[in-house]
Amino acid sequence: QVQLVESGGGLVQAGDSLRLSCAASGRTFSSYAMGWFRQAPGKEREFVAAISFSGARTYYADSVKGRFTISRNNAKNTVVLQMNSVKPEDTAVYYCAAARGVVSTSISEYAYWGQGTQVTVSS
Numbered sequence: 463q464v465q466l467v468e469s470g471g472g473l474v475q476a477g478d479s480l481r482l483s484c485a486a487s488g489r490t491f492s493s494y495a496m497g498w499f500r501q502a503p504g505k506e507r508e509f510v511a512a513i514s515f516s517g518a519r520t521y522y523a524d525s526v527k528g529r530f531t532i533s534r535n536n537a538k539n540t541v542v543l544q545m546n547s548v549k550p551e552d553t554a555v556y557y558c559a560a561a562r563g564v565v566s567t568s569i570s571e572y573a574y575w576g577q578g579t580q581v582t583v584s585s
Contacts, residue, residue, distance in 0.1 A: 464488040464574050466558045471579030476550055478583075482543040484558030484576060492516075492536040495565035497572055498543045500554035500581075507557070507569060511543060514565040521567055525551075550585045 470482040482498070497512040511532040512521045520532050529548070534541040541558060556579050559572035566572070 464491060464494060464560050466560060466574060466576035468556065468558045468576045468579040471556060471581045473582045473584065474548055476548060476583055476585050478548055480545045480548060480581060482545065482556055482558075482579060482581070484541045484543075486539045486541070486560065488539070491539040491560075494560040494562060494574075495571075496532075496534055496541040497559045497561065497566070498532060498541075499557045499559060499569060499572075500552075501557070501578075502551075502554040505554075509567045509569065510556070512565050512567055513541065519565055521565065523567075545581070548581075548583045550583045553581060553583050555580050 465487040467485045474480050498510040499507050500510050501507040513532045513534050517534050529546050531544040558576040560574040561572045
């Protein structure tokens, strides 16, 4: 089992950068694929980015490709979402999640979730 805690959210202006971090507990962090998802008010939770357990493979939603970067440090049990050139439509609660096995873009594959961190982008 793994527990996840996100941090780094806040209020920024369009075009700014923001760095979200997710700290994981447990000694088996390196065996989990990790993902970031987001949920805007009145909308369903959606995939943002994912990274394989080794960090060798990454996947992005089309809406963030080229602007966001996911990375992980297995020695420090952390995963980071670097958000550049943010847009008002990036406003949402961002969640870190962990999945056993193969990296996936599907919410249903992720068994462990953090509490979320709010990101608000003003225009």
